[in-house]
Amino acid sequence: METQGVIASTPHAFSAYLDGVTSEWGGKSLGRASPPIIERNPSQSRPDSGSCPTGMTSLDASQWIKVVSLGQVASAAEDTIRSVQTLINLQPNWDGYGSPPPSERAAAIAFRLISEIKENLRNPAHVCPVGGGGIQLEWHVGDKDLEIEIGFDGSVEYLAAAGDRTQEGELPLDGGALEHLITWIDA
Amino acid sequence: MAESSRPFPDFDNPPVVETALGVEFAPLKGWTALHAGLFWNEIRNEYPSAETCPPLGSQIERFDPAGAGLPPQFIEIGPPARLRYWFVDSAQRRLLQVQDSRLIVNWRKAEASDPYPRYPACRNQLVLEWNRFCAHVRREGLSLPQVVQCEVTYVNHLLQGREWSTFSDLARVIAPWTGKGSDGPLPELDSGTINLRFTMPNQAGRLHVSVGQGIRFADGKDIIQMSLTARGAPASSSQEDICRWLDLGREWVVRRFVELTTAEMHKQWRRKA
Numbered sequence: 001m002e003t004q005g006v007i008a009s010t011p012h013a014f015s016a017y018l019d020g021v022t023s024e025w026g027g028k029s030l031g032r033a034s035p036p037i038i039e040r041n042p043s044q045s046r047p048d049s050g051s052c053p054t055g056m057t058s059l060d061a062s063q064w065i066k067v068v069s070l071g072q073v074a075s076a077a078e079d080t081i082r083s084v085q086t087l088i089n090l091q092p093n094w095d096g097y098g099s100p101p102p103s104e105r106a107a108a109i110a111f112r113l114i115s116e117i118k119e120n121l122r123n124p125a126h127v128c129p130v131g132g133g134g135i136q137l138e139w140h141v142g143d144k145d146l147e148i149e150i151g152f153d154g155s156v157e158y159l160a161a162a163g164d165r166t167q168e169g170e171l172p173l174d175g176g177a178l179e180h181l182i183t184w185i186d187a
Numbered sequence: 188m189a190e191s192s193r194p195f196p197d198f199d200n201p202p203v204v205e206t207a208l209g210v211e212f213a214p215l216k217g218w219t220a221l222h223a224g225l226f227w228n229e230i231r232n233e234y235p236s237a238e239t240c241p242p243l244g245s246q247i248e249r250f251d252p253a254g255a256g257l258p259p260q261f262i263e264i265g266p267p268a269r270l271r272y273w274f275v276d277s278a279q280r281r282l283l284q285v286q287d288s289r290l291i292v293n294w295r296k297a298e299a300s301d302p303y304p305r306y307p308a309c310r311n312q313l314v315l316e317w318n319r320f321c322a323h324v325r326r327e328g329l330s331l332p333q334v335v336q337c338e339v340t341y342v343n344h345l346l347q348g349r350e351w352s353t354f355s356d357l358a359r360v361i362a363p364w365t366g367k368g369s370d371g372p373l374p375e376l377d378s379g380t381i382n383l384r385f386t387m388p389n390q391a392g393r394l395h396v397s398v399g400q401g402i403r404f405a406d407g408k409d410i411i412q413m414s415l416t417a418r419g420a421p422a423s424s425s426q427e428d429i430c431r432w433l434d435l436g437r438e439w440v441v442r443r444f445v446e447l448t449t450a451e452m453h454k455q456w457r458r459k460a
């Protein structure tokens with residue numbers, strides 16, 4: 001993921017613009033730290049009593065094998081899920097440089113991330129493979145861009161850009177981080 | 188013919204991909220994250236991986252008129268730092284879930300060739316872990332768990348291209364779903380979910396059935412997931428009564444699964460009885 005044109009001269013404006021993106025979860029802020037947005041951690045969370053984000057229904061909170069339900073997702077989420085599914089079937093050397101298809105680990109993380117935002121997703125992501133077995137999800141809304149890169153090993157990084165200002169970092173899988181990013185880009 | 192006297196259904200190749208047998212008990216007073224760590228230390232050679240996740244809320248089946256029709260009861264008692272602990276075996280087939288009010292043993296099919304270990308083995312695993320947990324609680328000087336409910340869950344995955352082609356094939360899978368309207372055939376079915384609830388005799392518990400289309404995280408395959416969960420209160424907290432209820436719950440899960448699925452599917456899964 002490339003960082004473009006980091007402008008540090010207007011950190012306050014940028015922080016305000018990306019309010020809700022800068023946080024405790026590893027984002028490299030361009031200026032002053034915004035208030036942390038991830039207020040919930042597992043030790044403070046509410047009981048998983050019926051809204052398990054990765055199960056199909058409330059009955060599945062104790063289920064181990066995770067499934068994203070198609071009966072309960074918005075069409076933007078289903079489109080994104082289907083795009084990820086398509087990538088799994090890529091042939092080795094799909095890029096002419098010897099890259100493997102996206103790893104099962106990367107695909108599973110992509111499904112997990114999408115399932116967590118399935119109800120709030122207004123725009124389907126542009127989904128593309130990344131050399132080495134990864135997957136990238138991209139949203140471009142107005143002058144805002146969001147890229148989520150999932151490595152073959154399941155590591156996840158993000159890049160948020162507003163105009164010519166950018167912010168990047170590691171994206172934690174828990175705590176609703178992606179949901180906040182999606183809220184930001186749709187705002 | 189009484190249900191228990193009918194032959195018990197059995198399949199050579201059932202579509203079950205996961206089972207979960209569990210016990211819910213009144214929140215253990217004084218049981219903290221430190222105790223969970225001590226417990227993991229006792230079982231770590233069998234469960235080398237551990238994770239934390241949000242606790243499960245209480246979902247007690249109620250039959251009194253005041254509770255009928257109400258959503259499941261969610262009770263949060265204790266300090267705010269409640270967690271559920273996942274202990275996973277090295278083969279990634281067995282999961283032990285523990286929190287201050289739950290103990291659940293999951294088995295999952297990690298590879299298509301994994302055989303279903305069958306219910307007696309799953310039940311034995313629960314008994315083993317339950318006894319280990321109770322011994323741990325006793326050693327730590329805490330009161331023994333007071334069991335309020337048992338739970339049996341079977342998750343079945345019906346794969347696109349194996350059991351079905353389009354979601355409109357649901358009628359080939361789910362016996363009560365004819366796929367026909369009262370005034371002619373229905374249009375092509377795109378997706379959907381079916382949720383059913385049955386009360387067990389003598390209000391021994393309830394069976395919840397959920398059928399829906401989805402995509403499996405692990406391999407991106409299109410599936411119809413059919414999960415069946417039986418929940419109910421055992422007569423007491425004794426191991427014998429827990430096992431007796433689990434046996435009843437499993438019988439309800441399996442018999443209703445067979446009744447709710449079609450003979451065509453039974454043939455595919457190689458029904459023996």
